Amino acid sequence: MKALICEAFGPIENQQLKDVPSPKPGPGQLLVQVKSAGVNFPDALMVQGKYQVKPPFPFSAGGEISGIVIGLGEGVTGFAVGDRVMALVSTGGFAQECLAQASRTLPLPQGMDFDTGAALMLTYCTSLHALKDVADMQPGETLVVLGAAGGVGVSAIEIGKAMGARVIAAASSEEKLAVCRQVGADDTINYSTENLKDRINELTDGKGADVVYDPVGGSYTEQALRAIKWRGKLLVIGFAAGDIPRIPLNLALLKERQILGVYWGDSTKHDPEGHQANLRQLENWFVQGRIKPLVSERFPLEHAKEAILLIANRGVKGKIVVVND
Numbered sequence: 001m002k003a004l005i006c007e008a009f010g011p012i013e014n015q016q017l018k019d020v021p022s023p024k025p026g027p028g029q030l031l032v033q034v035k036s037a038g039v040n041f042p043d044a045l046m047v048q049g050k051y052q053v054k055p056p057f058p059f060s061a062g063g064e065i066s067g068i069v070i071g072l073g074e075g076v077t078g079f080a081v082g083d084r085v086m087a088l089v090s091t092g093g094f095a096q097e098c099l100a101q102a103s104r105t106l107p108l109p110q111g112m113d114f115d116t117g118a119a120l121m122l123t124y125c126t127s128l129h130a131l132k133d134v135a136d137m138q139p140g141e142t143l144v145v146l147g148a149a150g151g152v153g154v155s156a157i158e159i160g161k162a163m164g165a166r167v168i169a170a171a172s173s174e175e176k177l178a179v180c181r182q183v184g185a186d187d188t189i190n191y192s193t194e195n196l197k198d199r200i201n202e203l204t205d206g207k208g209a210d211v212v213y214d215p216v217g218g219s220y221t222e223q224a225l226r227a228i229k230w231r232g233k234l235l236v237i238g239f240a241a242g243d244i245p246r247i248p249l250n251l252a253l254l255k256e257r258q259i260l261g262v263y264w265g266d267s268t269k270h271d272p273e274g275h276q277a278n279l280r281q282l283e284n285w286f287v288q289g290r291i292k293p294l295v296s297e298r299f300p301l302e303h304a305k306e307a308i309l310l311i312a313n314r315g316v317k318g319k320i321v322v323v324n325d
């Protein structure tokens, strides 16, 4: 089978499409014929050696997939060859076949196509965990989403709306902000041309935001934090801009603001039942039409490198997927 192989950390371009043996499913594992694999920012970081998870070489990036079960390891129950599934795999998704833990695999919900299945789990689980479990966001609260046209950003807009929040989306271009409005944002801020802090205050009649969802970092974090109201919350999701901000802590003291870290991957180990409940919630919202991952581009496996470069270079709207048609 073919797979995009990373043999050493380095530039994204160094990965090679290679013929490699089919993996053999071990105990508790499924072998999945990959139909679609979601592309996420951590994939770009991982192959460069900049991500907290550093897999042994050689490996293929690609942390979430959908496809068809073609093999079952020892002790697997509840799945059969031929099942349509979606799975969180951490690595291995940018390939024709991929191993998945049965415990991190779900049947593809009825009516869900493979691309949607590959675009749902990582970003939507992150945002639901952040907004519900970490921030305890309430209906009627104002949520500001930074990097709002990106993968986790779009999911935060849709989940924010599903939870009854007013959502203000912030992004770097008018084209991206149009995407944010299309998926449900109530108001938008172009932070390349407008002052983020001033605009949040303006849009909230000087009160400030209840919750800020920040997957971007850099200079935006402090500006947004300064526009958070009394006891409001900053959710630290990621640092797509590259710089990890250093925040003056008086900004937390002054309005009893809370700065809350979010690490969805590890949270699923600390609270597996909560994670299962969140997956059921997402499935229900999908069936009810309240969330629908926006897949903006599809790349054949031969062009997977281009997909990873696009996400690293700030070029993605919603989600992109790597497909084996």
Ligand SMILES: NC(=O)c1ccc[n+]([C@@H]2O[C@H](COP(=O)([O-])OP(=O)(O)OC[C@H]3O[C@@H](n4cnc5c(N)ncnc54)[C@H](OP(=O)(O)O)[C@@H]3O)[C@@H](O)[C@H]2O)c1
Residues within 6 Å of the ligand: 039, 040, 041, 042, 122, 123, 126, 147, 148, 149, 150, 151, 152, 153, 170, 171, 172, 173, 176, 215, 216, 236, 237, 238, 239, 240, 241, 242, 262, 263, 264, 265, 311, 312, 313, 314, 316, 318
């Ligand atoms: N904490 C967790 O559990 C968790 C889970 C999943 C992902 N994450 C993190 O969340 C972040 C976003 O992931 P994603 O998959 O949503 O990525 P994405 O689709 O590329 O979105 C990131 C957004 O960040 C903004 N950005 C600003 N400066 C950038 C730069 N120099 N390069 C790239 N993007 C830049 C872009 O929006 P504008 O152009 O509008 O500024 C972009 O749309 C990543 O850091 C990822 O590691 C964290």
